[in-house]
Amino acid sequence: MRKSFNLMGAVLPLGLFALGAWAGTSGLIGQIGTYWEDIVYLTQQHMVLVGASGGAAILVGIPVGIWLSRPSMERHAETVMQVFNIGTTIPTLAVIALSMTILGIGFAPAFFGLFVASLLPIVRNTYAGLLAVPAHLKEAALGMGMTRGQILWRVELPNALYVMFSGVRTALAINVGTTPLAFLIGGGGLGELIFTGIDLMDTSMLLAGAIPTAMLAVLVDFLTGQGQLRLIPRGVNPLRV
Amino acid sequence: MIRLENLTKTFDTPNGTVVAADKVNMEVPSGEICILLGPSGCGKTTALKMINRLIPPSSGKIFINGEDTSGLNDIELRRKIGYVIQQIGLFPNMTIEENICVVPRLLGWDLKRARARAAELLALVGLEPRLFLKRYPKELSGGQQQRVGVIRALAADPPVMLMDEPFGAIDPINREIIQDEFLKMQATLKKTIMFVSHDIDEAVKMGDKIAIFRAGKIEQYDAPDRILAHPVNAFVADFVGADRTLKRLRLITAEEVADPDAPVIARHGRAADAAAMLRNSDHRFLVVIDADHRPVGYVTAEEAEGSSGLVGDLAHPLPATVPVRADLRAVVSEMFAHDTLWLTLVDDGGRFAGVVTQPAVTRCLGETYARANAA
Numbered sequence: 001m002r003k004s005f006n007l008m009g010a011v012l013p014l015g016l017f018a019l020g021a022w023a024g025t026s027g028l029i030g031q032i033g034t035y036w037e038d039i040v041y042l043t044q045q046h047m048v049l050v051g052a053s054g055g056a057a058i059l060v061g062i063p064v065g066i067w068l069s070r071p072s073m074e075r076h077a078e079t080v081m082q083v084f085n086i087g088t089t090i091p092t093l094a095v096i097a098l099s100m101t102i103l104g105i106g107f108a109p110a111f112f113g114l115f116v117a118s119l120l121p122i123v124r125n126t127y128a129g130l131l132a133v134p135a136h137l138k139e140a141a142l143g144m145g146m147t148r149g150q151i152l153w154r155v156e157l158p159n160a161l162y163v164m165f166s167g168v169r170t171a172l173a174i175n176v177g178t179t180p181l182a183f184l185i186g187g188g189g190l191g192e193l194i195f196t197g198i199d200l201m202d203t204s205m206l207l208a209g210a211i212p213t214a215m216l217a218v219l220v221d222f223l224t225g226q227g228q229l230r231l232i233p234r235g236v237n238p239l240r241v
Numbered sequence: 242m243i244r245l246e247n248l249t250k251t252f253d254t255p256n257g258t259v260v261a262a263d264k265v266n267m268e269v270p271s272g273e274i275c276i277l278l279g280p281s282g283c284g285k286t287t288a289l290k291m292i293n294r295l296i297p298p299s300s301g302k303i304f305i306n307g308e309d310t311s312g313l314n315d316i317e318l319r320r321k322i323g324y325v326i327q328q329i330g331l332f333p334n335m336t337i338e339e340n341i342c343v344v345p346r347l348l349g350w351d352l353k354r355a356r357a358r359a360a361e362l363l364a365l366v367g368l369e370p371r372l373f374l375k376r377y378p379k380e381l382s383g384g385q386q387q388r389v390g391v392i393r394a395l396a397a398d399p400p401v402m403l404m405d406e407p408f409g410a411i412d413p414i415n416r417e418i419i420q421d422e423f424l425k426m427q428a429t430l431k432k433t434i435m436f437v438s439h440d441i442d443e444a445v446k447m448g449d450k451i452a453i454f455r456a457g458k459i460e461q462y463d464a465p466d467r468i469l470a471h472p473v474n475a476f477v478a479d480f481v482g483a484d485r486t487l488k489r490l491r492l493i494t495a496e497e498v499a500d501p502d503a504p505v506i507a508r509h510g511r512a513a514d515a516a517a518m519l520r521n522s523d524h525r526f527l528v529v530i531d532a533d534h535r536p537v538g539y540v541t542a543e544e545a546e547g548s549s550g551l552v553g554d555l556a557h558p559l560p561a562t563v564p565v566r567a568d569l570r571a572v573v574s575e576m577f578a579h580d581t582l583w584l585t586l587v588d589d590g591g592r593f594a595g596v597v598t599q600p601a602v603t604r605c606l607g608e609t610y611a612r613a614n615a616a
Contacts, residue, residue, distance in 0.1 A: 140330025143293055143403075144344050144394075145320035154343075158334035235377030236334045 031204035032211075038193060043212050046189035049107075049182055050220070053114035054175045058168060061119050065126025065164070066152070081127065084120050092117045092178045100185040110187025117178055118171035125167025129160030161232050169224040176217045180209070190216075243269040243292065243401055243433055248301035250287050250457075261287040263457040264301070269450065271306070271400075272431035276444040279454035279480070285437050288454070289403050292435065293322045305401055320347055323394030323402035323432070327409040329386050331378040337363070337389055338374040344397045355396075362392040366422060384415040391423065395430070404436045408443065420446060441481050445469065445488055453477050466492050470609045489606060490570035495563055498605045499586050499595035505530050508537060508553040515552050516545040528585055529556040534592040536562060536585045562587045565594045569605075572597055 022028075068077040090098075096113035103109035133156050141151045157164075183191030193209025196202075234240045250262040262284045269275040277285035290296040292303055294315050303310045310318055331340050341359035346352070360370035366388040378386055387408065394402055408416045408423075424447065427434070438444050444451050445465045452462040453476075461473045469485040469492075472478035482488065505528045506515050515527050519542040527545070529538040529552055538556030548555060560579035563572050565586050575584055576599060583598040 134328070136326060136328035136330045137332060139295065140324070140326055140328075141332070143295055143319055143322075143324035143326070145316050145318075145347055146343075147316055150347075155332055155334075159332070161334075233334050233377075235332075235336070235379060 032208045035208035042190045057118040061122030065123045068127045069130035088120045105186035110182035118175040121167045121170040129163030133159045165228045242271045244304040246302040251299045273449040274434040275450045276448035277437045278444045283454040284457035285454045323399040325394045325404040325407040327406040329390040402434045491568045493569045495572045496565040498601045499597045501595040503596035512548040536593045
């Protein structure tokens, strides 16, 4: 692990340097620079799509996961989860296409398609995380005189938080990666540069879309990873010793 | 005080109705520990969990300090009862301090008071508050976690505690230590405790009373010595084991069977005096003591007789001494180890406190059987 890490550490900067040198001499950087205004505008659009659909998925997915994990739902929860599972087997491109047939083109179908695609990991991890809270913790909490709500907030959710956070992280990774497809149904975003670049065989235009998309994906994953490290209490965080 | 009246629990299963607890009647006096003992599936845990309604009773009544608990709602009732489980159940997301403060905070104590209480309780079980308050459960050893589990139940000072195999998950050495600590605490706290166990040795050690369960019914409810000496039926006799009389050894301290008037003589006393003392008593030996009253050896009647000189020169070293508070099991064990029929007792300061003999031990154990036969 450590050895491969060192190798990466040596190869990566060298590779980047070579890439930069080539891009500089071939004039690619200058060409990409001509798209600067588009990049700024489309990145904003892109981030709004990610933020809105991802945020909505969190706001809906977590309560749904909690609701499915309640003892009263025990009999139906697995059936509902199966429906969600079938939902993920549909490729996200198909989800977006389906959503266009219903909602037309523009922001709304793109938002809805991305929302649906990122919902499942959040629901599944919330549900699984809450079910994995040991029964004896719930028994101790009940025996001490906590109400159902207190047990959920003070015992179940904190102890499921790490697994739930992993679900959010996966969902946002899927979301950021899928958002370029939104362009195909008129949702805008950096996909506009990528797909147009492909169609015109214009490498600099393609890269003007692809590089910010990649950077955004890395940034979002870094931020959620940091959140997972810092926001979850030390006692239940395997990342902190 | 906890009183159970006709407490019954039935479960409806596809194979018909199962009776988990069948008209259980018992009373635990205030300040006593009552052990619910029996094989698995005998209804002891069901009986315990009906008291804080983790299992709702089918019928019957529960009184705590004379008050019928059916008038309280589940939440109020549980906050008034300390609850300790085998898996400990410390909340891993909370620090030790937060864990201990849970019930006080639920009861509306202000934060300062709850925190002071947490520190006080940690100190009580020998865990330095400064080191442990801010730690998380996973940073503690199993034994330390179990101690915190017990003091968390004590946090709001409930009069009644329910303990479901609280020391079941700890290794034997630490279990003994924690049991001793708990008994010491209980001696000052005087809680009324219901304690589920499946271990007869633990029951004999911890219990003021033991209730033996079978198939949802109490077979016998008695003091440990009565259960061991006079099991009411073959089931109880079988459950407490063929060596039940040996188990009684743990219930009696050396002091109780010792002969405190066993004769002693100073080291610099004359052998002739020793012989004279023994001639006028039915003892066969004298314990030799030093100036601080510490036993240092013994002389027998035969050797003292006709000998001149000092007893200090005649004395044999003592094979072993036992503290007065040792139980008879430890005493007998020492006797067997040294192939001797008697041992010298010493008090906390190491001073002579009497002699305990094997016939005295067997007489003490046998008395209760003789009385039962005479009656």
